Amino acid sequence: MFRVPAIVAASLLLVVPATALAQSSGKAEKKLYCWNQGKERICSDALPADAVNNAREEFNVNSGLRNAQVERALNDEERAAASTAAAQTQLDKMAELTRQRTEQAMLVTYSDEDALRRVFSERQEVLDNNLKTARYNVASLRDSLVALLGAAGDRELAGAAVADKQADLIRQRHAQLRSQQRLQASFEQQQVALKAEIETTLQRYRELKGLAPAG
Known part of the structure; x- marks a missing residue:
């Protein structure tokens, strides 16, 4: 060589x-x-x-x-973020498919509200898992960042300078934490939006069935 x-x-x-x-x-x-x-x-x-x-x-x-x-190999946090992003893409496709199915064949396909609710159950499960993963990543990255900051603080208190590599790692962990926090907030907003979508769809179903006045 x-x-x-x-x-x-x-x-x-x-x-x-x-x-x-x-x-x-x-x-x-x-x-x-x-x-x-x-x-x-x-x-x-x-x-x-x-x-x-x-x-x-x-x-x-x-x-x-x-x-x-x-390209360089991804670290554990980046792989987790990529996996979460892929799951989000899957969730978006499922959402569009659900909207199309419910509008096109709502009356023919679903005999009652329980059958209609089951259409959303898979999306709800994927979203719950994504949110759980994001919350775990946020907690893990926060603990890692706190430990790094503590070690850097101990060095400074001992009169030693913080090494460049250690400072770079602190900046990297902080950026990863902010990224996961944004993902968590996005998933939480989507949970709220999904609940609203379910209720809107059920209301439309009731109107088509003649069970409720048109809103």
């Missing part, structure tokens, strides 16, 4: 095609990996274990062309 600064690797990639491309037929593709390590740009023909989760670019050594760009 060789590792070189990125500026050197770039010059090598400009030179290689003229000499190596003609010899590359039938050989396995060789790659050059480039990633940031602190403030330094590193390129290597092998990817070390401590750089696997870093964002990186991959180049074909023979042609000098970039053939891949890999």
Whole structure:
């Protein structure tokens, strides 16, 4: 394995095609990996274990062309946020489908109000789970942030400066906490909106059935 600064690797990639491309037929593709390590740009023909989760670019050594760009691996909090966002997308699709079904076939499909309420039960369950997850994430991130702030405070009281890495982690946790708090607030608002939608739909159902005066 060789590792070189990125500026050197770039010059090598400009030179290689003229000499190596003609010899590359039938050989396995060789790659050059480039990633940031602190403030330094590193390129290597092998990817070390401590750089696997870093964002990186991959180049074909023979042609000098970039053939891949890999984003950095998500941490636990980011994976939780992505999972929650995916669940929200699913919930939005289900909401639209529910609205279409209830308007198109309300009288034909549902024999009574209990049958109509069951249409909303799956959405309610997904929303409840999303809210539960968001509340758990908020509590977990808050505890983590409090612990980090406490450790930083202890260092300052002891006369030591807070390390840059520790300060960056505090800022990261704070941003993640704010993001999860916004998700929690959104889910809570959606719960209120869903309850109102259920009542509005039931009222419309009663009107179509002649069980209540048109509102």
